[in-house]
Amino acid sequence: xxxxxxTPRYLIKTRGQQVTLSCSPISGHRSVSWYQQTPGQGLQxxxxxxxxxxxxxxxxxxxxxxxxxxxxRSEMNVSTLELGDSALYxxxxxxxxxxxxxxxxxxxxxxxxxxx
Amino acid sequence: xxxxxxNSEALNIQEGKTATxxxxxxxxxxxxxxxxxxxxxxxxxxxxxxxxNEKEKRKERLKVTFDTTLKQSLFHITASQPADSATxxxxxxxxxxxNLIFGKGTKLSVKP
Numbered sequence: 001x002x003x004x005x006x007t008p009r010y011l012i013k014t015r016g017q018q019v020t021l022s023c024s025p026i027s028g029h030r031s032v033s034w035y036q037q038t039p040g041q042g043l044q045x046x047x048x049x050x051x052x053x054x055x056x057x058x059x060x061x062x063x064x065x066x067x068x069x070x071x072x073r074s075e076m077n078v079s080t081l082e083l084g085d086s087a088l089y090x091x092x093x094x095x096x097x098x099x100x101x102x103x104x105x106x107x108x109x110x111x112x113x114x115x116x
Numbered sequence: 117x118x119x120x121x122x123n124s125e126a127l128n129i130q131e132g133k134t135a136t137x138x139x140x141x142x143x144x145x146x147x148x149x150x151x152x153x154x155x156x157x158x159x160x161x162x163x164x165x166x167x168x169n170e171k172e173k174r175k176e177r178l179k180v181t182f183d184t185t186l187k188q189s190l191f192h193i194t195a196s197q198p199a200d201s202a203t204x205x206x207x208x209x210x211x212x213x214x215n216l217i218f219g220k221g222t223k224l225s226v227k228p
Binding site: 033035041042043044045048056058090092102105106107109110112 | 147162220
């Protein structure tokens with residue numbers, strides 16, 4: 001079974017631009033979560049999508065948004081990029097997600113975003 | 117809100133010794149706690165999940181304990197090898213909606 005894939009792997013943008021990152025979950029997985037990882041803050045939860053609906057959201061500004069398609073693939077978008085948005089963006093998939101599932105999450109390799 | 121602390125940013129040990137990593141949380145006891153391994157430039161990889169009613173769980177050279185009284189989980193790697201060098205993250209349920217929150221990780225270096 002193929003793992004979680006993320007594209008692109010590396011991205012360089014300038015302040016004020018916007019960016020769209022893509023995540024393809026493991027086949028059959030319907031929950032996709034997005035995380036931002038920085039050396040100072042560690043892994044921070046952005047949002048989770050299940051069946052094309054945002055089910056959960058972390059404490060990030062509205063510049064960070066996402067969506068999920070009917071095939072469970074997900075995209076996240078960051079508008080009006082700031083220098084502090086430079087980070088590794090990780091997506092993770094699981095079968096159903098949610099608090100009762102007690103499932104493990106399968107992470108992709110991440111997209112390394114550098115904002116200049 | 118729930119907070120996680122992994123006490124050591126870095127841990128250096130000699131090959132063959134047992135590595136012990138600590139994860140503490142501050143508020144309510146979570147239903148379960150997970151440990152992940154992350155290598156440089158890669159996403160975290162799941163290692164073990166331990167539930168609140170389990171005191172200990174083992175997988176090959178790995179052992180995890182969960183003490184809800186101390187609000188602490190310990191992660192042990194016995195007979196450590198240089199290939200075990202990586203960052204280890206603990207994670208638990210941070211909110212009612214089911215999102216995981218992660219500690220900042222402990223970077224383990226095993227020297228030959």
